[in-house]
Amino acid sequence: MNQCTSRTSFISWLALVLFLLAAPRTLYATSVLAVDMRQLVNEAAVIFEGEVIASEARWNAQRTSIFTHVSFRVIDVIKGSLRAETVTLTFAGGSVDDLTLQVDSMTYPIPGERGIYFLEDPARQQVNPLLGWSQGHFKITLDQKGRERVLTAGNSPVLAVEVDAEAKVGAAKQRSKEARGMSNDVPLSQGDALGLRLGRGPDDSEPGLDKASFKRALLGLLPADSRDGSSEETPVNPK
Amino acid sequence: MNTLRGKAVQVALTIVLSHSIAANGYELASFFWAEGQADINVDLTASNPPGVNEPNVVAGGPSTAELQSAYIEALGIWNTTSTFNYTATIDNGSSDPCVVPSVDPGNGVIFAETGCGNAFGSRTLAVQQTWFSGANATKTGTVFNNTKQWDLYNGSWSGVAEFRRVAVHELGHGLGLNHTSAGGAIMRPTTGNTEVPQADDIAGAAALYDSDADGWGLFQDNCVSVANSSQSNVDGDAQGDACDADIDGDDVYDTEGEAVSYGLDSLSGSFFPFGPDSGSDFDYRAMTFPIPFTGSLTTIALPIDCPSGDLILSIRTLDTAGTPGGEILASEVLAAGTGVPTFFNGAQEYEFSNPATIAAGTGVAVVAQALSSCRWFISAGASYSLGVGYRSTDGSDWLGGGYFPFAAVLDPDVKDNCPLVENPDQNDLDVDGLGDLCDPDQDNDGLSNIDETNLYLTNPMLFDTDGDTYSDGDEVISGSDPLEEDSVPGPGNGDINGDGEVNLADVLIGQQFLLGSLSLTASELRRGDVAPLIAGVPQADGQFELGDLLRILQKVTGQITF
Numbered sequence: 099m100n101q102c103t104s105r106t107s108f109i110s111w112l113a114l115v116l117f118l119l120a121a122p123r124t125l126y127a128t129s130v131l132a133v134d135m136r137q138l139v140n141e142a143a144v145i146f147e148g149e150v151i152a153s154e155a156r157w158n159a160q161r162t163s164i165f166t167h168v169s170f171r172v173i174d175v176i177k178g179s180l181r182a183e184t185v186t187l188t189f190a191g192g193s194v195d196d197l198t199l200q201v202d203s204m205t206y207p208i209p210g211e212r213g214i215y216f217l218e219d220p221a222r223q224q225v226n227p228l229l230g231w232s233q234g235h236f237k238i239t240l241d242q243k244g245r246e247r248v249l250t251a252g253n254s255p256v257l258a259v260e261v262d263a264e265a266k267v268g269a270a271k272q273r274s275k276e277a278r279g280m281s282n283d284v285p286l287s288q289g290d291a292l293g294l295r296l297g298r299g300p301d302d303s304e305p306g307l308d309k310a311s312f313k314r315a316l317l318g319l320l321p322a323d324s325r326d327g328s329s330e331e332t333p334v335n336p337k
Numbered sequence: 338m339n340t341l342r343g344k345a346v347q348v349a350l351t352i353v354l355s356h357s358i359a360a361n362g363y364e365l366a367s368f369f370w371a372e373g374q375a376d377i378n379v380d381l382t383a384s385n386p387p388g389v390n391e392p393n394v395v396a397g398g399p400s401t402a403e404l405q406s407a408y409i410e411a412l413g414i415w416n417t418t419s420t421f422n423y424t425a426t427i428d429n430g431s432s433d434p435c436v437v438p439s440v441d442p443g444n445g446v447i448f449a450e451t452g453c454g455n456a457f458g459s460r461t462l463a464v465q466q467t468w469f470s471g472a473n474a475t476k477t478g479t480v481f482n483n484t485k486q487w488d489l490y491n492g493s494w495s496g497v498a499e500f501r502r503v504a505v506h507e508l509g510h511g512l513g514l515n516h517t518s519a520g521g522a523i524m525r526p527t528t529g530n531t532e533v534p535q536a537d538d539i540a541g542a543a544a545l546y547d548s549d550a551d552g553w554g555l556f557q558d559n560c561v562s563v564a565n566s567s568q569s570n571v572d573g574d575a576q577g578d579a580c581d582a583d584i585d586g587d588d589v590y591d592t593e594g595e596a597v598s599y600g601l602d603s604l605s606g607s608f609f610p611f612g613p614d615s616g617s618d619f620d621y622r623a624m625t626f627p628i629p630f631t632g633s634l635t636t637i638a639l640p641i642d643c644p645s646g647d648l649i650l651s652i653r654t655l656d657t658a659g660t661p662g663g664e665i666l667a668s669e670v671l672a673a674g675t676g677v678p679t680f681f682n683g684a685q686e687y688e689f690s691n692p693a694t695i696a697a698g699t700g701v702a703v704v705a706q707a708l709s710s711c712r713w714f715i716s717a718g719a720s721y722s723l724g725v726g727y728r729s730t731d732g733s734d735w736l737g738g739g740y741f742p743f744a745a746v747l748d749p750d751v752k753d754n755c756p757l758v759e760n761p762d763q764n765d766l767d768v769d770g771l772g773d774l775c776d777p778d779q780d781n782d783g784l785s786n787i788d789e790t791n792l793y794l795t796n797p798m799l800f801d802t803d804g805d806t807y808s809d810g811d812e813v814i815s816g817s818d819p820l821e822e823d824s825v826p827g828p829g830n831g832d833i834n835g836d837g838e839v840n841l842a843d844v845l846i847g848q849q850f851l852l853g854s855l856s857l858t859a860s861e862l863r864r865g866d867v868a869p870l871i872a873g874v875p876q877a878d879g880q881f882e883l884g885d886l887l888r889i890l891q892k893v894t895g896q897i898t899f
Contacts, residue, residue: 131460141459162436163453190455191466195618196609196728196739199437200366201452202465202510218458225452230460 133230135293136261139319142216142229144178146170147238147309150211151184155192164199166192166206176214176313177320187217187227201225205232205251212238214248214312233291238309246309254296255306259315261293363524363541364515367607368469371740373546373555374422375477375511377412377444381405384431384447385483392448392487395497399489404500407489408446408479411504418534419542420554421512434478438468444476444511446504448483457482462498465510471726471739472607472715477511479504491532502532509534514541571757582629582749584756588697589763590630590749591756608681608714609739611728612707614645621729622713623653623661623704624741633692634667636746637703639713640684643673646709652693653702660735661702661727666693673709681714684744694750703743706732713741766798783810783835783860795819811835811860826863828875830899831889833857833865839892847886857881865889873899 139145148170155166169186191201204226207213216234217227228234235251248256290296297306307315381401385391392404399407405427412423432443435453451457452464462485467477481487481500488497502523509524517524519537534542546555551564559568559577569578572586582590610617628634634652641648648671654663667689671677678685695701705713728738754763755772764773767781777785779797786797795802795809802809805822812819814835815826831839833846847865849855857865867875868884875888891897 130458131462133460162440164437190453190464196470197437198367198469200368200467200469202366202467202507202515219456222456223454224456224458225461225464226458229458231458233460 130231130233133233133291134261135259135291135316136319138216138229138234138291139177139316140321142177142218142234144180144217144220145176145214145316146172146178146180146185146217147174147176147214147313148172148185148212150207150209150213153206153209155194157194163190164192164194164197165190168207170207170215173212174313176316178217178220180220185220187215188223189227190225205235207235212246214238214309214316230291236312241305245305247306248309248312249306250290250294250296252290254290254298256294256312257297257306258295259293259307259312259319260295261319362519362537363517363522363544365541365545366467366510366513366515368467368472368474369513369545370421370474370555373420373557374424375444375474376424376426377446377478378430378432379405379408379412379425379446380428380431381408381446381448382428384433384445390448390450390483392481393483393485395486395488398487399500403489404487407501408504411501411508414505414533415508415512415542419512419539420547420552421542421545422554422556423508423512432478434466434476434480438476442476445478446481447478448481450483452480452482457484463503463507465507467511471609473740474513479507479511505533509538509542512542513545514538517541572759582747583753585753585759587753587755587759587761588630589751589753589761590632591753608712609728609741610710610712611705612643612646612710615707615710615712619728619730619738620708621704621706621727621732621735622738622741623702623727623729623735624724624743625655625659625661625700625702625727626724626745628695628697628699628701628747630747630749631695631697631751632747632749633694634689634701634745634747635692636686636688638684638686638744638746639703639705640681640742641705641711641713642678642681643671643707643709643711644679645673646707646711647672648677648711649706649708650687651704651706652689652695653704655700655702658735659700659725661704661729662733662735663702666695666701667691677711681712684742692748695747702727703745704732715739715742767800780809782808783858784813793819807863808858808860811863814860815864828877829864829866830875831865831867831892833861833889835860835864839889841893844886844890844893847881847889850881851883851886867899870897870899873897875899 150168151171152169153166155164157164166189167186168189169184172180172183172185189204189206191199191204214236216229218224218229218234220227232251236256237249237251237253238246239249241247250256381392381404385401392401409425409427412425415421415423431447432445433441434445434447452461453466461482463479463481465477465479468475485498487500489500505523514524517537519525521531522535522537523531523533524538524541543550547553547558549558549560549562549564551558551566553566553568555561559565559570559575560580563580565577565579570576571578571584572581574581574586578584584591609622611619611622613620637650649668650671651668652666653661654666656662669687669689671687673679705711724740726738726740727735729735751763754765754770755775758772758775760772760774765771766773766779767776769776769781773779779786780800782800784793784795789795789797789809793809793813800808803820803822805825807817807826809819812826817826818824831843833843836842843865846855850857862881863877865881865885866877866879867888868882869876869878870888888897892899
């Protein structure tokens with residue numbers, strides 16, 4: 099018995115490579131209402147920069163459901179406060195052995211990922227602890243010159259935070275639609291928060307904002323009295 | 338064997354094409370429903386009883402019964418527009434989407450204050466949860482956020498969550514569609530007036546449940562891997578003629594090298610690891626499957642790779658529990674890198690050096706044992722309905738597991754001599770390879786059965802009805818009476834093929850006979866037996882020789898007449 103090492107093998111290998119290249123990078127949220135950057139910044143109880151140091155999917159105590167526990171090393175707290183240098187967030191769903199619970203279309207920060215995360219309410223366990231799901235999930239990557247750049251969860255570079263400009267455009271569009279008797283769109287999330295100007299891909303042709311500029315933009319959306327971290331420690335996803 | 342190699346290429350190209358399409362439109366989830374359908378327990382009165390946790394609707398909004406009807410309508414919308422099939426079990430108790438299927442296996446829908454015990458968060462309208470093993474979905478359910486107010490209406494979005502279109506959207510997730518970027522699609526995360534699946538949504542469902550693109554979904558298609566829009570099915574069994582190795586259902590199979598394929602149509606990037614160094618607890622994976630006809634199992638095609646260590650591939654009988662713990666019928670050891678690939682390389686074909694002969698109706702299993710680390714790649718959108726997947730730590734104690742794609746090649750012991758007509762006895766009166774029930778000339782006398790019955794009144798099952806040693810066909814051609822023993826054909830005239838003319842065609846037939854490349858029937862021989870000629874009259878000598886050929890040639894060229 100011989101393995102077939104003919105042209106079929108090469109084509110199959112090539113197909114796999116193309117498949118991997120073609121695999122969509124977009125991330126999704128389920129039926130989640132859209133949120134703009136101002137709402138995101140102001141409604142998040144905690145905004146922090148962190149690095150994922152571990153991720154594990156486990157059964158709950160009753161063995162009725164699966165949760166994915168993602169642990170972060172906290173690098174910087176931009177809003178609110180965290181009482182420890184590491185925090186663990188719990189997301190519904192995940193895979194244990196051959197069994198998977200998919201909470202449509204949950205995405206999980208993966209080990210090694212660095213990012214800026216918006217927590218809606220760290221005191222409550224939520225289906226997804228990130229405000230607006232993937233809308234409250236930004237990644238930080240290094241460009242070719244070693245500078246930290248900010249991407250959305252769907253890997254689009256964040257070129258600018260333009261909440262007010264988008265609001266004006268949106269209002270104008272809405273007036274135009276109403277004048278033509280057209281309906282509103284359902285304000286469901288498309289994965290990225292509103293009020294962002296995004297590039298097409300994570301390459302250096304459109305490198306996007308560096309981390310410091312993005313953080314400054316976030317702080318600029320906060321009321322002045324909220325720009326310092328809270329002194330009161332907040333538990334994160336008590337289990 | 339070439340067929341299977343072609344199939345492997347097709348598998349690879351399918352992956353590329355499907356994902357190229359997906360990049361610009363529909364996106365598929367990591368799971369699918371093996372049967373192409375799902376039944377949902379719909380009982381909102383049970384899950385959300387009056388006065389306890391009734392659905393939260395706007396003032397004057399829909400009743401619970403109306404919401405339930407809208408959800409059932411949403412199920413039906415997918416049925417009428419796509420190749421997936423939702424059914425509903427109505428008012429027969431609810432199923433909790435939040436609970437593992439081993440505890441509550443039913444698919445369900447509920448309104449709840451939380452998403453399975455976790456706060457929805459301020460932005461979440463509804464969550465669709467789906468459980469799956471490998472890629473095989475086992476349970477799905479919709480949880481509507483009952484902290485939001487709901488309503489039912491058509492047309493423009495009013496700012497209040499409209500239940501029906503959110504249900505359609507969530508059920509799209511339930512059947513295996515992710516969000517799409519295609520404008521206007523129901524699976525687009527931002528929707529306006531869209532209330533039913535659009536072309537992109539339907540194409541996405543078809544990618545999962547109509548891989549042969551014949552318009553018939555997996556739940557109803559009688560050939561899931563072969564396009565057969567007619568669904569023609571002579572024997573009325575579960576397999577359409579286009580993919581049925583026994584079209585007429587007489588248990589005698591039609592062709593050699595029949596490939597029995599399970600789930601090889603669209604391999605995904607997901608896999609089941611197995612082997613002691615794979616990170617899995619299981620060294621063995623297996624799939625059972627039925628043997629449809631008696632024959633030799635010569636070849637298996639598998640999408641398995643072994644990054645390290647060898648693979649032992651075997652065919653086993655099933656034990657009394659129906660698991661793959663029986664006798665080993667055939668076995669091969671495949672060395673990593675030479676016998677089995679070390680990286681994912683599509684479906685590879687393996688021939689058994691000592692094929693197993695297996696009787697029809699027997700259940701067997703293809704068993705793969707990793708000696709170090711192997712991976713069996715899984716499929717999306719393919720049917721495993723005839724087989725069952727297993728896993729084992731030691732090859733004897735088998736647990737249910739994922740479903741694994743593979744193909745088997747069976748060479749039947751007997752080929753059907755009437756593939757389209759049921760004839761289990763395989764009777765063949767004239768021994769010409771065509772069974773009597775499908776042989777237009779059962780007795781091979783040169784007359785069709787129909788003409789013998791209706792025109793010449795001869796016996797279609799007798800070569801020589803009147804017993805005068807001349808076939809019925811020969812007598813008809815020669816002008817004698819096939820029903821009268823005393824009426825016999827006259828001497829031959831050189832018209833070997835009996836077409837009414839003596840021409841070059843007869844010369845060529847005679848020449849081929851003399852060269853040994855053609856045989857003559859008794860009638861043909863008689864018509865060609867013209868030499869010697871005495872006084873211009875053929876004198877048959879019972880032989881066809883060079884002299885006969887020369888006389889026919891002379892007649893064709895006009896040198897002589899007779």
